[in-house]
Amino acid sequence: MLETMERSRIAVAGASGLIGSALVRSLAADGHEVVRLVRHAPRGADEVHWDPGRQYVDAAGLAGCDVVVNLAGAGVGDRRWTPEYKRLLRDSRVLGTTALAEAAASLPRPPRAFLNGSAIGFYGETGDRVTDEDAPPGDGFLSRLCVEWEEAAAPVAEAGVRTVFLRTGLVVARDGGAWGRLFPLFRAGLGGRLGDGRQYWSYIALHDEVAAIRHLIDGETLSGPFNLTAPQPLPNREITAAMGRVLHRPTVFSVPAAVLRTTLGEMAGDVLGSQRVVPKRLLESGFRFAFPGIDEAIRAAA
Helix, strand or coil: CHHHHCCCCCEECCCCCCCHHHHHHHHHHHHCCEEECCCCCCCCCEEEEEEEEEEEEEEEHCCCCEEEEECCCCCCCCCCCCCHHHHHHHHHHHHHHHHHHHHHHCCCCCCCCEEEEHHHHHHHCCCCCCCCCCCCCCCCCHHHHHHHEEEECCCHHHCEEEEEEEECCCCCCCCHHHHHHHHHHEEEEEEEEEECCCCCEEEEEEHHHHHHHHHHHHHCCEEEEEEEECCCCCCCCHHHHHHHHHCCCCCEEECHHHHHHHHHHHHHHHHCCCCCEEEEEHHHHHCCCCCHHHHHHHHCCC
């Protein structure tokens, strides 16, 4: 693992987000030099200016970086998917990734690895079909977005840099992300299944998400897409039951599919959709989950 290696210089875009902030804390705790990409004027040597919307990166600030981790992008569940917000979701990922990949590729000594954010939304609706990294992309908005997001890293891959795509599932965390919105509802006794609850959710504990990213940073022969999800995705109704079990709260409520479609619009398709995604390549690479089960993942977050 990375903590056994010599001190590395690692650049992180999206360092203030749920996953990025946890990754930065983990790396810094083990003595690695972390450089955060920021939109404001840098306040120290540990910050590098970038403006993803304008496709600008201060490439000189990336000099000497051994690894670049790109987790930047507007929150998929933060707002209703209006045409304007869908444009922001795309631009914040595709334009930023293109700029960062080009900047890293232009360095006299490019980084040894470039890890780019992605999501299991790449696969679209999978129903109850077990889906691994060999599956083709789906056909919805998120699928097309993930395809573009990954393709935007082409400049650094073409420069010979080991490139990894982090196809992340639903991160189980108390604060932030989709799960951060669920915890208060369930603690108040207002949690319940969404729709008929039969749709599969592919989740991962935040601890395991960070550990998997560090495993992929360290894996000198690992490249391409990796699903960052726990080994056994579950239907929403089973996850609902687990939330009630761990938090000791009733889960008698349910949100009808029609209400979700009215409230969330197009985004409801992804809440009600089913994705049974498994981390085949991650397990084959030797990674071991600390919190593979849903009860364990919820307890770790609670």
